[in-house]
Amino acid sequence: MGQYLPIVAMIVLAALFAALSFVASSLLQPRRPNPVKVSPYECGIVDQADPPERFPVRFFLIAMIFIVFDIEIIFFYPFTQVAGQLGAFGLVAIGIFAVAVFESFLYLIRNGALEWGPVVRARRTRLRSEPGRTSSTTIRRVGSEGRADSREVAA
């Protein structure tokens, strides 16, 4: 484990540097917080909405697909170190393994798991054929959330 001694020393030095910077900065800086300064950044508007807790599910999908590839890479690294000794057996084994992973990758792509572009045209063609889809079901008033209702104001 002696080989890791310099790395430990570097961790300590880097963490110490960051910590000392915080100490020095906290001694030198002014402290005059006010409600506007500590509110979340919102381009000058007073922030009213809660911080978003939801984001597109595609980001989770990416994380899960990444695990598949990470596992593949994890198997490749030991193989690179013993490729010479394994010879033909290793080549065939890694080929079968790569094909298995690649096949699942193709399945994901074909199902649109990695589609980020504008709304898929294919989806529109399917929706167009639905009989219940009329102007009253698809048009939605936007931008009225949070505003005083105009009729109430008039009354």
Place this chain on the structure above:
Amino acid sequence: MDPLLSGEIGLTEVLIVLLKVVVSFAALMVGVMLMVWFERKLVADMQNRIGPNRAGPFGLLQTLADGIKLFFKEDLQPERSDPFVFKLAPYLSLVPAFLVFTVIPIAGNFSDGNDGVVTLLGHETLMQVANPQMGILFVLAMSSVAVYGVMLAGWSSGSKYPLLGSVRASAQMVSYEAALGLSVASVLLLAGTLTTNGIVAEQSGWRWNLWMTLLVPFVVFVIAATAELNRPPFDLVEAEQELVGGFHTEYSSIRFALFFLAEFMNTVTMSAVIVTLFLGGPEGPIPSGAPGWVQDYLLPLTYFFGKLFIFLFVFVWFRATLPRFRYDQLMDLGWKFLIPLALGWFLILTSLKVAEDQGWNPVVAVAVTAAVVVVGAVLLRSSIRAASGDDLDDVTADVAAGGES
């Protein structure tokens, strides 16, 4: 393995280790300072501006002045933030940035099969801070830890722009990490070792991986590294027109300075990793008659920093030249082009190596693998077309048949 730390570790060994750690720490800080200046000055030149020219000769001390200024700025903590994680995130970003550089060999004589061992204060050692057996895995591990710094910084701010920036950042860094890892696998196949010292020693005598791996892994690595660093044209993480400042929008004062420092340090260390993996690190022609210090230090250091400088220039050049990607283009490039390409190339190189070892006809072996790879590419292409809806006829046929498209 570093011969210095193989035997018993006494006081002298510890002192040499500390010397190396402190020197590389100082060199990194100065290097980052110069890198920030270089980037601003070069981008200014490319955009027909003057750039920093007030602090010090040619504005060299501008970065230092900016850093000192940030010490005196008020450090705000947003009311909706998570206090502990908000303070932890800069450490998670900065410490890995320092650590990657520890495994980079920067000097030592690697010509004619030498293994780069130098004598320092009467002890044999390597001109790199550490040479653990995991070597290049350590670099990949640290670049993974750095994702946490970005992710947690955005999440803990309790504000929408940082959250969006950090979610984008983690998806982007994770995607390109796969391409990065696959292109490194090609290098490891040729090197047969994970230690950075071994990878450099194996490239001795102009057997640079740049052409030994037939260029493709190098191109994939440089593109993936640019994305991993969140540098333009892949800087969607802090796309200021959409996300204000990205994951560090809510950070001010010294906390922001540490993120900034980590970002530029990562640029320097990633360039050093490229040089180590593909351009033979400090390797280069060394006349055998030269005195020891020229062979061990002067020439290798010159070669290393010369190669490093090329990539630093290239990263700035990218920034000044290329417009930012759209997010779907970024994801498509990573997943649908770079990862399959790196995977296919790895398989071709594997068959070439095994054919050489077994005495098969290399042309036949490569042709068979290439055929398999081409079949894979055709399948991939048809899948992409099916998913993106270009094959409208197929889809409408599916719908007409009552199938799910």
